[in-house]
Structure formats: C-alpha cells, structure tokens
Amino acid sequence: MFKKSLIVTALITQLFACQSSVKVSSIQPSSIQINANSAEDEAIKNLIEPYKSVLDNEMNEVLVKSSAEAVKGQPESSLGNLIADITLHQCNQILQKKNLPLADICMLNNGGLRTSLPQGNITVGKIFELMPFENDMVVLTLSGSKTRGLMNYIAKSNGQPVSGLSMNIINEKPKQVMIGEQEFDSLKTYRIVTTDYLASGGDKMRFFSEPISYQPLNTKLRDAIMNYMRAENNKGNMLNPKTDGRIKSN
C-alpha cells in the first residue's frame, strides 16, 4: 500500500535558531512514488460516490440540441449573441408577467462566458461550465448619457455580448448605434438587463453606477438560460447560434 506515488517537487531545508538569522541551504529535488490504482482512500471515495452519482445524472441531462458550435469572439460572436438574446428574451418574459416596462438591451461581458458550446447536445453540465457563478439578472434604467457610457465601453473593448442593439465601431468609438429599430438618442432613458455582478461595477462597468432605477429579477441567469433551452426543446426547436453583424468594427 505504500506504492502510491507522491512527487516531491522540491525540498528546501533551512536551519535557524529562535530569534537568530536564518540560513537557507541548497535546494534538493527528491521524489517519492505514488501509484494510480491504489492511491485513493476508500472511505473518502465512498463518501463522494452518492453525491457524484446524483450530480453526474443531473449534469448529463440534455437541455436542447444546437445546430452549430457557439464560440466566443469579438467584436461579436455566435456564443455572445446566443446568450445575450436568450437573456433579453427571458428577462422580458418575466417583466411582461409582472406588467413592467420591458428591457431594451441586454449587456453581458465576454469574461463571464467561461467555455464554448458544442454542436449537438447541450447538457446541464455544459451550461454550468459556461456560467459557474451565481449571478442574478437585474434590470437597470439608465439615463441617455449613462447609456452612451455603455456604448463607449462596448466600442473601447471591441465588442461585448449584447442584444437589442447594433453599432459600427470606428477607431474605438461607437457609430450608427441603433436600439432596436431606432437610432440611439442620448436624451432618452433606456432599460438594460445585465447581471448583478456587472451592475455593481464588475469588469469596470462604471456606467451602471447610480442608475435611475434598479430592479432585481430574483432569477439566476444560468437558471433562466437553462429554462429557455428546455422550453425550446419542448417546442421541438434547436438552438441556432450565429453572428448577424450586430457589431462591426474596422
């Protein structure tokens, strides 16, 4: 049972007396063996097993099929578009049920998308890999000038996952910005769905500070996305991730 290998990558030895200066000796790498087959502690393995089997079952649930891979990229991407579109859709479904004004835009961040989605089966496990964090959906009403800050942020960072808007980025500046079918108007206010993480200034999204209104939807973004996928699957639909030119850059 002592065949298990452990690799001691380095061994440093030093000697010192209390309250006196230390002397570091030479560093000597050494190694002790570990063996693959017998290296696991049975008691711990048994402790893990029931948790793991439940979890594996749930994680392997197929939510929906996708007609194509969805990958991250800039200025726009098939993955960013897909997730932002789903987020805006789910948000507005919640708002509609509550008889509240709908959101105009969804704004997420590239950094928050942690993996790609494959063509074919999309499992619960995949969506957890995509979004491991427990972020909630929130809707903010921003002034026109704060919304301009959002546009500037998107342009400066060469595109983020968005829905409900389009723009041309020219020399890191937002041009021809459309909100839905209408030109962006800095005298209007806009409603934006995002995550509580970004709304509190995550990824330096300072334009979200001091909004006109702040409305938590009390729904985890990951749950909302999985619900959408299940519902689409039940309708017999597939996901169809693609780029559509919503953000262009020179």
Place this chain on the structure above:
Amino acid sequence: MEELKATNYRREFLKTSIYSSIGIIGLGSKEVFAKKHATKITILHTNDVHSHIDPFPDNDPKYPGLGGAARRAALIKKIRAEEQNVLLLDAGDIYQGTYYFNKYGGELELKIMSQMGYDAAAIGNHDFDNGLEGIVSKLEFANFPLLCANYDFSDTIMNGKTSAYKIFDKEGVKIGVFGLGIELEGLVGKKYYGETRYLDPMQKAAETAIHLKKEKKCDVIICLSHLGFKYAEKKISDVEFAAQSRFVDLIIGGHTHTFLDKPLVSKNRDGAPVCIAQVGWAGIKLGRIDLYLDKHTGKKVIEGSASTISKIYDFV
C-alpha cells in the same frame, strides 16, 4: 514497506547531506538535536481547493489527471502513519469551482475535510459565494474551526461561529494557529458579506501573535492567510505581512493560486525568519512542512516541500 523504508532512508540521507553541507549544525550535532531533544511537527497544508473533489480529467489541457480528494486523503493517511504529530491546515477558498458546490453548497467539501482530519481552515473570499448563510448553514458538516482574526462578524449570523485562533498541543509543544482574511469590498458582493467588518489584518495579526506568544506561551505560531502571496500594486500580501510581522514562524497562504516550488524564507521586523508557503490551487498539491523544535535550546528547524497529487508513475 520495503519501499517506504527506502524512501525514508533517502529522505534521511538528503536531510543529513543538506545539514552537513551548510555546516551550521554538522551531522553529529544534527543527530543529537533530532534524536535527544527535538519534537517533530509535520504540517500538511492546502489552499484554494475550490470544490475540486474529482481529479482533473485526463484531457485537461493544464492539469491532466492531477488532484482528487480521495488521493489526497490516501496521501495524508500515509503520512499520518509515519509521523507522530501532524497538523492539517487549509488557507481558504474551500468553496466554488465545480458543480459539487453549485449543487450541494459546500456540504461535501466540508465532510471530506472533516473525514481527512483537517485541524483548521482560514476563510477565503469565495467562501462567501453563497453569502453568510452559505457558510453558517454548512458548518454542521465541519468538525474543524474556521479561523479569522480580522473579520468582525458580530453584527451577522456568523457571530460566534468562528475564532481568531486555535492552540494545538503536540507532545508539549504549543502551536498557535490564527487566520487572516482578504479585504472583501470590491472582491465579494456586499449582499454576500453583509455587515461583516474587515479589520486591518496587520494590526489584528500583531495583536493575535503577541497574545499567542506572550500570554499563551506558544512555541510555534502559524498564520493561515488568504491575503495572497504578493502584488505588483500596493496591497497587503503575505510577503508584505511577513516583513512587518513579529513572532510568526510560518505563513500558510492562499488566494493568488501561487505554486511555490519551495517555501519562501524572509525576515520579520525583528530580523527573525518567517517561512511563507502556498501550494497553487484545486488540491493539485499537498504542502508539507516538517518542523523540529528543541524546547531546551529554543532551536527550530523547518523543512518544506510540496507533493503533487497525481497518478504519474515515478520510475526511480
């Protein structure tokens, strides 16, 4: 058993050759030191395990087949069989990183650590990821204390659920272990940490260390820190803390996921040595520090190493 003996022999040989090579204590005096008076304390440590219960899959681009709680447990068990006085410590961020956490909220992580015999853990920023409720509701699964000297939880549901320090007695050697946490604002959502007050870690560390040394007469003082190893910007880190500290012998760190090949030895404000250790993240490595203490002369000898937990065969 044959192999174990061979391993011990090799380690013994290594030690003695290192000792004699530096000539502070020659081979002879090391023998006297080690065998007649010294108590050996073996400190095993992890940090930022982040709910990594299963090993990384074999197709992982960075850590193929590494880590795994059951393997770590076996390694710890083996060391316990060889050593009299083992302390098993964690420097925080037990939570968040795999589905196990999303699904079970840390229950399994804490059960595993309890079964492995962890003696104490620090509180990392990600341990707040399900809020204070996410810590309190899972404490029943931990049979070891969470240590933090610089979070004031008195206006929260965590009040009275943590301690600043714990003292361990190993063959008459008193070892004081205390915890330090990182500044939460900007790192953790306010809704998660609530009314937790972050207190100056240097001031609380100074108070705690002097209390452990002077009042509690600890022979060895260990800090479990989630401050982070070091930063380019002006921000308190383990390296900074070590330089300002007094009476602290070891800083077992976390947060920055730093894989230290060997513990760093620096000097505290009295010019005394402080050893800083950190073993990356995800339970890929188990840190080991062997400390020999001679209560008669007050001499301490510290050896540190890190074991990679893997199934890689070593054809030595």
